[in-house]
Amino acid sequence: MAEPATAFEPTDDDALTRAVAEARAQIAADQAIPLRDVADWLDSWGTTDERPAPSWT
Numbered sequence: 269m270a271e272p273a274t275a276f277e278p279t280d281d282d283a284l285t286r287a288v289a290e291a292r293a294q295i296a297a298d299q300a301i302p303l304r305d306v307a308d309w310l311d312s313w314g315t316t317d318e319r320p321a322p323s324w325t
Contacts, residue, residue, distance in 0.1 A: 299324050 294300055305322040312319040 301322045
């Protein structure tokens with residue numbers, strides 16, 4: 269019996285291809301949030317200095 273697919277094993281190649289194309293288009297349009305900004309925001313969760321979510325706009 270085959271193991272069930274997980275969220276980490278894409279089974280829909282067309283959906284994955286569309287998602288990658290959309291992500292690349294967003295990056296090309298400068299609509300991405302730098303990883304460091306996201307990490308700093310997440311690190312602030314649960315602290316007295318919790319930051320608002322970063323935005324690309």
